[in-house]
Each structure stands twice: as structure tokens, then as C-alpha cells.
Amino acid sequence: MVLTRREAIASTLAAGLVAGAGRAAAQAERPETLDALARRSGRRFGSVVGGGPRGALTGSFADPRYRALLVSECGVVVTENELKWTWIRPDAASFRFEPFDRLIAFTEVSGLPMRGHTLLWHHPNWMPDWVASHDFGARPASAAEAMVREHVATVCRRYGRRIHSYDVVNEAVDNRTGAMRETALSRAMGGAEPVVDLAFRVAKAEAPDAQLVYNDYMSWDPDRAAHRAGVLRLLEGFRRREVPVDLLGVQAHIGTGTFADSTGFSARDEREWRRFLDDVVAMGYGLAITEFDVHDRDFVGDVAARDQAVADIARAYLDIMLDYPQLGDIVLWGLSDRYSWLQDRGARPDGLPKRPCPYDDQFQPKPLREAIAAALRGAGSRHPA
Template sequence: MRDWQASRRGVLAGMGGLSLTACAGAPAVLPVGGPVAGGNTSLDAIARRGGRRFGTAVAWNEAGTGMSLSNPDYAALVRSECGIIVPENEMKWQALRPSPDAYDFSAMDEIARWALAHAMELRAHVLLWHRPEWFPDWLNSYDFGANPVREAERLLVDHIATVTARYGDQIASWDVVNEAIDHQRRAPIETSLSRAMGNPEAVIDLAFHAARERLPDAQLVYNDYMSWEPAHAGHCADVLRLLEGMKKRGVPCDALGIQSHIEIFEIDPATGVGPYDEAGWRRFLDDVTGMGYRLLITEFDVKDAALPGDIALRDAKVADYTRRYFDLMLEYDDHLDDILAWGMVDASNWLQYFEPAARPDGLEVRGTPYDSKYRTKPMRDAIAAALQA
């Protein structure tokens, strides 16, 4: 992984030559990894002792709400705890591509500027979310013309070339393809792009080759949401088959991003937390790393639907489940790179509006390190303890 200082070169030129001061009220450069509430060492500072960074998803909106870096409370928390950030939605096709011939970098540029201003590393998410429900409408109905293969290739390569040219000197780790598995077919998902090019593998392969051509030194990642619960065994097998195929075809993918939206949808009487297939998960990680892929935890949070409503008890159980997961993942120390939460504060975490994660009692999901009043929770302590251990 490149040092963040080296990765800063040329970024402002890539964003149209705008300077940091062109953004009203641009902050001074601040150090990462400072003390947090109560004088604790930041999660990033602890993670760096093991040669990795800790970070979180962020957003940008003018209203200054939620995970937006224009929200002063959230931005302050990110500065105090994190050394790396990733855009939640601002780099996805829906945000960047309002039409086939236009790009809108306004929100993503704000996140990139903020990261530079605070000497903070930036991850890329994502060059291609290969699912039709997350394509912009125009892409699902796009007319690929008389030569659909060539037009689909042009469209995809142009997107990757344009985005990487803008942010390539700032970002060292890129989610190239996200969630490409069709669970009904147990195979890579079909989209307008795959139908034009003949099969999904052609799209996936081209995305990685196009990214490598333009990012020769970057870490290229396949990102997906399989996890260690028994219900995910089929998904793990499908992802493993996808990675095996890419390896055989010489696709330049360096790492697997494990989203790690871990789940407590039922209680295991033996542990008092959610069931997890430790042996199966280890086999999966062994197979992935045995092929030479590195690992990242890219989107960590916890679904707490089966836990009781009592906050103290629930937070303790979530912390217990978190510690078990991190202890296992950190056994792969030689293969594990950065660790990112998918939001630091409960109120702005996506699980609050993700229907499958809803609690039957209607209470707020408490799946992040900080509560909705920006107070630390036992989960934060569990992550810190696992990183220290």
C-alpha cells in the first residue's frame, strides 16, 4: 500500500485544478489518529500498530446531516477515530452518471478535498456495482446499437478511465466490482452490460483489466457481502467460485473486500449471540488467501434484530459478537489490510432504513461503534481490544 503522502500527487489537477481553498471554509490539515473522547487512543492509531488502518464510510450533502462530512459532529468523530474514509454512495454510477454522456463529480470531489485537507487516506467504492437494481435507469434501458459488444466495452472502459483519471493519484485501494452474484442462478448476475457483451464474466474481467491498465500500482478489490453466518454458506461458495475463475483467467484482482454486515437474526443458546460457522468461515478464508488474495473488512456493522430491547444488554451482546468476529479475522493478520465500518453513528447507519435488518419491536438498530448521541458504545471497546490483542 502506498504511503498517503505519496498518493496526494496530482490530485488537485485531476479535479479540474481546484485548490482546497476554493471550497469555502476549507479546514487546515490536521493529524490523524488523535485522542478521542475520554482520552482513548483512536481506533486508527491502534490499527496502525498492526500495519493497517481503521476508517469509515462517509457521505456529502449540503444540508450537513447524517454521515456527511458537512455535518460538523460526524466530521469531528471521523477525524478523531479514523485514518481512511470511503464514500458511501458518491462514487457509484447512480451518483456520477446522470446520463450516458455526462458526469457529476460535485459530491465526490468534496469528499476527496476533505480527505486531502485532513491528511486522510481515501478508498474507492465502486467502479462497477454489477446489479441492475443499482444501475442508473438509463443504463438498464440503454440501446447498445448494431455492435453491442463494442459499445458496452466503450461505455464501461470510458467510465473507469474517467473516474480513475480524476482520483487515481489519491486512492490506493479500489473496489472495482461489487456484489456480482445472482443468488437464484448461483452464478454471476446478468445485466444490460453482460447481455451486450455475452456473459457476466466478460464484464467483470474487462472492469479489472481496464482498472489495472490505469492503476498499475493500486490494490484492486472484488467486494461482496458474504459473512460467517451459516445462512451465507452458499454465497461464500459462489464468491469462491468467482474468485477461482478470475484467478484462472488471469484477471488482475488483488483482494477480497468482505463487507462484514454481520447478523444476529437468531440466538445460539450455546453462546447467547448469533450463530456463526467458525469452521466453515475459516475454510473460506483459507481458500481465498490460499489463492493469493488479500482481505479487507470494508463495511462493518451488526444487525441486532434478535437481541432484546434493553440497551445495556443489547450493546453488551453486540460487543461480544463483534469481538468474536474481529478476533477470528485478525488471526489472518498476515493477509488482512484495512478495516472500515459502514458508518460510525447509529442514527445515520444504513441499517436504520434497510427493511431486512428492522427489529420486530421497532427500536433503533444499534449496530455501530457510537450511539445516536455520539457516545461510545461497548462495540467500540470490543474493536479496540481486538486490535490491541
């Protein structure tokens, strides 16, 4: 058997996990990768990787088992934190790119395209503290504009075509009211729209070949109607103001206890969600799933029952999303339960670890992996935006 370059890399990274003949047998029996299944319909499958400390939930990159799984299953990668303002902007005068540089070097050697997350997380809780206390001087609008322009241009110029897709703006719409969020930048510039518009325009000028994405976590639940409406207003405004936005990134943190407290899809829920997606694609936007996982905090039963419930809701959700030929990348926010951010998002009532990812904490596949695979096998072909 002749190994592809990526298969050879995956084998090398996994060295020591399976020895001798056992390793050869495991490779021979390995199912078709999720990325290979996604590519049948013109899409790609991928996941997040975190460059945090070894052993931390954000430290998946430090684990050779995770790196091997990333290479073997994925066709696109995004970093968890390493391109966010809080990590790369220690202060107004400097940038710190080393952690992200380490990750993108790995993905390039492994043949994995990198997504950039995010050029502007327009949320007051997730901007660096120094931004909130920054003195924008006598001409605050000009100073804030210069800060945003410098940040976006510096990142885009540094990485050029090495990053093919950016979540340019993240979570600019308040999920409770549907209004645009206020930050120190928007207060200085007289509103949120000038800030987010500027981020996209600078990204287009500096990275003209990259996909430019607005990313948010709106969902189908009845109490999220204001959030959906606010996102639609923002997308409509982008078109009206001729802001260069290509895709809507749907975070898809589904399940219970995160953003969408739903364990299934009623006919009403599905109808409202499809209406929202129909409105988005009617404006000419593409779609991407950018942060998929299934929070099982409130799922009851033994491990087998919980895993099946996770798989069932994932399959139902993905079947809906894959009905849209405008849907491109499908990116998970974690391949292994060992490194899922959801382990820190409220404990389960029974105190057991959560199981939101397609592989468990020992890197064994779970029913969720097969649910994703089955949805990809049944997907219709993609029509690029």
C-alpha cells in the same frame, strides 16, 4: 503537549462541542484511537462518510461532529454513494463528480487516504435506470465494452493516485444461487465475466498503483454456502484468466436482519467461514473488511443488553478475521448510529432506533467501540499480500 496535524484538525472541527478547560481535559483523557490500535499490527481503521443532504441518513459529512470523529478515529475513509454509477452518471454522455470532489478534498486536507467505492456495482437493482434501457445498437458487445472502458478510465484518470484502493467490482455474485448476476451490460457483452474482467483490466492500466478489490457480502451462515462457492469460483476464474485482482473485500454486515441472520458463531459456522477464508488466501489474495456494522434488529433486552450483544458478536467476528495476517484495512459502514443505513433496513419489533455503530446518536462511545479496540489490541501482525 504538541498536537499532531490530524489532532489539530480534529480539535478545530469539534470546536463548540466542548468549551475551554473541558475540551482540554477531554483531549487529555481521550483513549488511543482505533486507527492507532490498528496500526500496531500494520493495519488501518476507517469508516464511511456520506455526502447526502443535511439531516439524512446519508448526510454524515454535513455534521461537524461526524467529521471530527472521522478525523480523530480513522486512518482511511470511503464514501457511501458518491462514486457509484447512479450518482456520477446521470446519463450515458456525462459525469457528475462535484459531490465526490467535495469529500475527497476534505479527506486530503485531513490527511485521510480515500478508498474508491465502486467502479462497477454489477447488480441490476443498483445500476442507473438509463443503463437498463440503453440501446447498445447493432454491435452491442462493442458498445457495452466501450461504456465500461470509458467509465472506469474516466474515474481512474481523474483521481490518479489520490485514490489508493478501489472496490473495482461490487456484488457480482447472486447470493442465492452463486451464479454471476445478469445486467444490461452482461447481456450486451455475452456474459458477466467479460464485464467484470474488463473493469479490472482497465483499472489496472489507469491506476497501476492502486489496490484492486472484488467486494461482496458472503457470510458464514449455512444457507450462504452457494454464495461463498460462487465467490470462490469467481476468484479462481480471475486467477485462471490472469485478471489483476489484489484483494477480497468482505463487507461484514453481521448481526440480524441484513445479509447474515446470525447472533453468534457456532463451531460449525466458524469452521465453514475459516475454510472459505483459507481458500481465498491460498489463491494469493489479501483480505479487507470493507463495510463493517452489526445489525441489532432482533436483539432483545434493554439498551445495555443490546449493546453488549452487539459488542460480543463483533469481538468474536473480528477475532476470527484478525487471525489472518493477510487482513489489511478494517472499514466500518458508519461511526455513529445517527447516520447508519441500517435505520432504514426494517424496523425493530419494539420500534426503537437501532444501535449498530461504535458511537450512539449523540456521538458517545458504546461497548462496540471497546470490542473493536480489544480485538485490535490482540491482533497479530499483518503480512501484506
